[in-house]
Amino acid sequence: MRILVQKFGGTSVASRESRLAAAGHVERALSDGYRVVVVVSAMGRKGDPYATDTLLGTVDEADAVAKRDLDILMSCGETISAVVFASLLRARGHEVAVLTGGQAGIITNNQYGDARILEVRPDRILELLERGAVVVVTGFQGVTLDGDVTTLGRGGSDTTATALGVALGAEYVDIFTDVDGIMTADPRIVEDARRLRRVTYTEICNLAYQGAKVIHPRAVEIAMQKNVPIRVRSTHSQDEGTLVTSATTALESGALRERFVTGVTQAHPFTQLVMDGSGLPYGRIFEETARRGISLDFIYVSPDRIAYTVPGRDASLAVDIVRSHGVEPRVVPDCARVAVVGAGIAGVPGIMAKITGALASEGVEILQSADSHTTIWCLVHLSDMERAVRALHNAFELGQ
Ligand code: ADP
Ligand code: MG
Numbered sequence: 001m002r003i004l005v006q007k008f009g010g011t012s013v014a015s016r017e018s019r020l021a022a023a024g025h026v027e028r029a030l031s032d033g034y035r036v037v038v039v040v041s042a043m044g045r046k047g048d049p050y051a052t053d054t055l056l057g058t059v060d061e062a063d064a065v066a067k068r069d070l071d072i073l074m075s076c077g078e079t080i081s082a083v084v085f086a087s088l089l090r091a092r093g094h095e096v097a098v099l100t101g102g103q104a105g106i107i108t109n110n111q112y113g114d115a116r117i118l119e120v121r122p123d124r125i126l127e128l129l130e131r132g133a134v135v136v137v138t139g140f141q142g143v144t145l146d147g148d149v150t151t152l153g154r155g156g157s158d159t160t161a162t163a164l165g166v167a168l169g170a171e172y173v174d175i176f177t178d179v180d181g182i183m184t185a186d187p188r189i190v191e192d193a194r195r196l197r198r199v200t201y202t203e204i205c206n207l208a209y210q211g212a213k214v215i216h217p218r219a220v221e222i223a224m225q226k227n228v229p230i231r232v233r234s235t236h237s238q239d240e241g242t243l244v245t246s247a248t249t250a251l252e253s254g255a256l257r258e259r260f261v262t263g264v265t266q267a268h269p270f271t272q273l274v275m276d277g278s279g280l281p282y283g284r285i286f287e288e289t290a291r292r293g294i295s296l297d298f299i300y301v302s303p304d305r306i307a308y309t310v311p312g313r314d315a316s317l318a319v320d321i322v323r324s325h326g327v328e329p330r331v332v333p334d335c336a337r338v339a340v341v342g343a344g345i346a347g348v349p350g351i352m353a354k355i356t357g358a359l360a361s362e363g364v365e366i367l368q369s370a371d372s373h374t375t376i377w378c379l380v381h382l383s384d385m386e387r388a389v390r391a392l393h394n395a396f397e398l399g400q
Helices: 016-031 052-057 067-074 076-091 123-130 156-168 201-209 217-225 247-252 282-291 312-323 351-361 382-395
Strands: 003-008 035-040 096-099 106-108 117-120 134-138 141-143 149-151 172-177 198-200 230-234 242-245 263-276 297-302 305-311 330-341 368-371 375-381
Touching: 003 016, 003 156, 016 035, 016 076, 016 172, 035 076, 035 123, 035 156, 052 067, 052 076, 067 076, 067 149, 076 096, 076 134, 096 123, 106 156, 117 156, 123 134, 123 156, 134 156, 141 156, 156 172, 156 217, 198 201, 198 247, 201 217, 201 242, 201 330, 217 230, 242 247, 263 297, 263 312, 263 382, 282 312, 297 368, 305 312, 312 330, 330 382, 351 368, 351 375, 351 382, 375 382
Parallel strands: 003 035, 003 172, 035 134, 096 134, 106 141, 172 230, 198 242
Antiparallel strands: 106 117, 141 149, 230 242, 263 305, 263 330, 297 305, 330 375, 368 375
C-alpha cells in the first residue's frame, strides 16, 4: 500500500475555493495510486470564526479555565474543519472517514497546550485505508493514555502529519500551505525571496527554530527519525514545492548542494534588559526568572555588563524580578531577532563583517549579537526588523 499524508494548513481550508483546491490534490494523489490520509488545521487565521485564537477569545473568565478544559476547547477548530472537508470529499463521491487525534491513535503526554507525542497506534487508519477510504484526521491534537484530549502547541498540525507519516510508512508527507515552498526568507517581507527546491532536514530545522514558521521544527525532527521525505507545497498550484530529505538521500540522488547560507529569518517581539554587572546577584536573578517559566535569549555575562532578552509578553514580570533585587535594569522594549542561518557559515571569515556592513548601510542599530556554528543572530529594534531582513537577504545574494 503506497500511502501519502497530505496536511492542509489554516488558509488552505478557510474558504470553499481553497477547500476545492485541496480536494484536487487529494484526488490527484488517489488517481496516482496512493491511499491518502488528510490532516487538517482549524479554518483560517487569527480573527477567523473557528481559528484557535478565536476559540480562546470566547472564554470570558480566561483565568478560570482549567488547562485541561482549554485543550478540549482548542481541539474544536480542527474537529469542525475535518468534518467540513470530509463532507466535500464525500460529495465528490469518495469514501471518507473522519478521525479525531485520539481516534487516529495519537497518544501524548498530559502537558496540556503543548503535549508531546509518545506513540502513534496506526491500526485504525490502516484498516480504513485498506478498505479504500480517505482518512481525514484532525491536526494539532492527541489523547493521553487516560483518554484526555490534548493539543500539540503552535504548528501542531505539522507534527500530526509527520508523526502519522512515520507511523504509516508514508512515501511522502505533503505540507500544503499558502506559499510555494520553503523560501530564503519570509516572502511577506522579502519580495524576491527564492524558493528552495531541495533542502536537508537539518537546514530546515535550523530555519524553523529561528522563526521561519512555514513548518514546525518538531515536525521536521519526527520525519527525520525515519527518513520520511517532506514536500512543502502550495495548495493553489501543482508545483512540487520544496523537497526535504536527509543529506544522504540528497547525495544519493545527486541533488546535494552545499549551501553557504540557507536563509534569513526573523522573530519578535522581545524585550532587552541590560544591567551593570559589578556586584550584581545575577545567579539569583537567572534562577528566579527560570522558576517563573521565562526563557532567556541573547544572554551576555561579563564582569561589567549583564544583558538578555525575554519574550515581549514576559517583559514586565522579568523587570519586576530584577527590581526585587534592588537593581534598575535598562529596558529596551519592542526588539526583534533577525538571523542568518546556514551550515556553511561555520569558520568562514568575513561573515560578521558582511552582516554589520549590510545593517549599517541601512542605518539599522545592532543592540546585541550572538552566534552558533549555523546561525548569527542580531537583536534590532522591531521598527528596523523588515529593513534588516531585506538588507541581509541582499548582502548574501539570496534573491532570485
Ligand atoms: P499554515 O496555516 O499553512 O500552516 P503558516 O502561516 O503556518 O501556514 O506558514 C506559512 C507562512 O510562513 C507563509 O505565509 C509565510 O509568510 C511564512 N514564512 C515565514 N518564513 C518563511 C520561509 N522562509 N519560507 C516560506 N514561508 C515562510
Ligand atoms: Mg503552520
